[in-house]
Amino acid sequence: MRITFILPGLALAPGGGVRVVYRQANYLVQRGHQVEIVFPYAVASLNAAQAESASLRERFGKFLEWKRGRLAVAIRSARGASLVWWLELDRRVKLNFVESLDQKNIPDADAVIATFWRTAEYVAEYPAIKGEKFYFIQHYEIWGGPSDRVDATWRIPMHKVMGSKWLQSLGDEMGLTDMCYVPPGVDHQLFRIMAPPATRQRSVVGFYSCQPWKGTIDAVAVFERLHERYPALRLSMFGAERPREGLPRWLKYYRNPRQEQLAREIYNTHSIYVCASHAEGWGLPPAEAMASGCAVVSTDCGGVRDYAVDGETALLSPPKDRAALFDNLCRVLDDDALRLALAERGTNCIREFTWERSGPLFEGYLCEVLAASRERGAA
Numbered sequence: 070m071r072i073t074f075i076l077p078g079l080a081l082a083p084g085g086g087v088r089v090v091y092r093q094a095n096y097l098v099q100r101g102h103q104v105e106i107v108f109p110y111a112v113a114s115l116n117a118a119q120a121e122s123a124s125l126r127e128r129f130g131k132f133l134e135w136k137r138g139r140l141a142v143a144i145r146s147a148r149g150a151s152l153v154w155w156l157e158l159d160r161r162v163k164l165n166f167v168e169s170l171d172q173k174n175i176p177d178a179d180a181v182i183a184t185f186w187r188t189a190e191y192v193a194e195y196p197a198i199k200g201e202k203f204y205f206i207q208h209y210e211i212w213g214g215p216s217d218r219v220d221a222t223w224r225i226p227m228h229k230v231m232g233s234k235w236l237q238s239l240g241d242e243m244g245l246t247d248m249c250y251v252p253p254g255v256d257h258q259l260f261r262i263m264a265p266p267a268t269r270q271r272s273v274v275g276f277y278s279c280q281p282w283k284g285t286i287d288a289v290a291v292f293e294r295l296h297e298r299y300p301a302l303r304l305s306m307f308g309a310e311r312p313r314e315g316l317p318r319w320l321k322y323y324r325n326p327r328q329e330q331l332a333r334e335i336y337n338t339h340s341i342y343v344c345a346s347h348a349e350g351w352g353l354p355p356a357e358a359m360a361s362g363c364a365v366v367s368t369d370c371g372g373v374r375d376y377a378v379d380g381e382t383a384l385l386s387p388p389k390d391r392a393a394l395f396d397n398l399c400r401v402l403d404d405d406a407l408r409l410a411l412a413e414r415g416t417n418c419i420r421e422f423t424w425e426r427s428g429p430l431f432e433g434y435l436c437e438v439l440a441a442s443r444e445r446g447a448a
Contacts, residue, residue: 070097070179070436071102071178071200072102072178072179072181072200073107073175073178073180073182074090074104074182074205075109075170075175075182075183075188075191076090076184076185076188077187077188078108078109078131079138081138081142081153082155082309083156083325084309085207085350085351085352085354086184086185086207086208088156089207089353090184091156091158091162092156092253092424092428093428093431094106094158094159095158095159096428096429096431096432097432098159098161100432103163104163105164105165106162106163106164107165107167107175107176108135108138108165108166109168109170110135110167110168135166138166142164142166146160152164155327155328156328172194175199176199178200179200179201180203180435180438180439181199181202182203182204182230183203184205185210186210186213186218186222187213187214189204189225190218192227201228201438201439201442202227203228203229203438204222204223204225204227204228205230205232206223206230206232206350207232207236207351208232208236208350208372209236209350209371212280212282212348220243223239223240224243226247227247228249229247230248230249230251230431230434231249231251232251232350233250233350233372233375234252234374235350236371249430250430251427251431251434252351252422253356253422254422254424254425254427254428255353255356255424256328256357257360257420259328259329259332260332260336260360261332261360261361262361262362262416263332263333263337263361264337264338266362266363266364266413269337269338269340269362270303270340271299271302271402272302272303272304272340272341273304273342273343274339274343274363275292275305275342276306276307276308276354277310278310282347283346284344284345284347284368284388287391289306289316289317290391291343291345291398292317293317294391294395295399295402296320298399302402303321304319304320305320306320306321306322306323307322307323307324307326307331307335308324309324309325310324323335336357336358336361337362339358339363341363341366341402341408342354342355342358342359342363342365343366343367343394344367344368344373345394346368348370348371348372348388349372349373350372352370352373355367355373356373356376356419356422359412359415359418359419360416362412362416363415364408364411364412365377365384366383366384366398367385368387368388368390368394369385369386369387369388375422376415376418376419376422377415381411381418382414382415383415384397384400384401384411385397
């Protein structure tokens with residue numbers, strides 16, 4: 070098959086949704102398919118209100134960033150390195166930088182896959198020669214656009230790949246039928262128990278993001294309470310961004326950790342992982358931490374329900390409820406038996422989520438849809 074993924078903009082830095090697209094692309098080219106990932110100039114991903122309000126300086130800055138990204142890919146390709154620094158992306162995957170998502174810039178293919186609500190609006194208008202239309206939904210993206218337009222893209226007659234059971238349930242509520250559940254996987258060779266949970270000191274780690282829906286403000290507020298109650302407690306965060314506001318000196322921050330460092334130095338040296346998100350399409354960091362032996366304490370933010378079962382494999386609390394999140398963290402910090410039980414059951418549960426399972430599910434759905442399309446054409 071000739072397969073085109075349409076991304077909403079520059080995606081060369083670590084990010085959960087992009088990591089999943091790259092992983093699926095790797096699997097598909099290894100299966101003999103031709104895969105191309107299209108990167109438009111980032112303004113194409115903005116909604117109309119954002120585009121109108123963006124200053125000339127902001128637009129020019131985004132354009133330069135996009136140009137630098139294209140140059141970085143060319144340099145890494147010439148050196149024979151992976152096309153992105155943080156993941157081994159198969160060199161047979163073609164990365165195509167285009168100025169816009171106009172159909173003239175999109176290759177002809179058998180399948181074209183939207184990966185964001187804004188890209189779905191473009192893909193919906195492509196002619197049939199660009200490929201059978203798919204929509205890879207990894208989040209309910211009302212954080213990135215008006216809810217009425219996001220919902221409208223879900224109702225476009227495209228074949229939808231849903232990244233979690235929570236997203237599939239939202240589709241059910243909308244009356245959608247053409248959906249296939251394909252959860253991500255965890256790289257269990259990388260994210261595994263290296264330090265036995267029973268030997269780890271009490272410590273808590275979480276993810277930092279400037280996106281409000283990630284709940285970083287809630288997490289930091291809870292960490293401040295934890296620091297007051299347990300002054301010697303090790304508290305850490307990691308992320309790809311430079312913190313916009315200064316973090317407390319007692320809170321260690323790991324910026325842009327490589328995957329090996331994340332697995333060995335961060336997940337495996339902490340005993341508890343906290344997720345304070347308001348909504349998650351699936352949640353790779355909590356899953357990776359779980360696979361690495363951390364007890365997971367999380368908000369009940371949707372996608373984590375695929376593997377985080379309250380009282381069994383994790384402790385869950387309502388999103389934005391800082392008091393409840395703090396109480397659950399204290400429960401685990403004060404009860405080693407509970408922590409170890411959650412860690413053991415969580416690690417056993419997350420083992421079912423593998424790329425060896427996810428890749429064939431994704432490929433199988435593409436093949437099934439395209440075969441049915443060919444049969445209709447022959448008839």
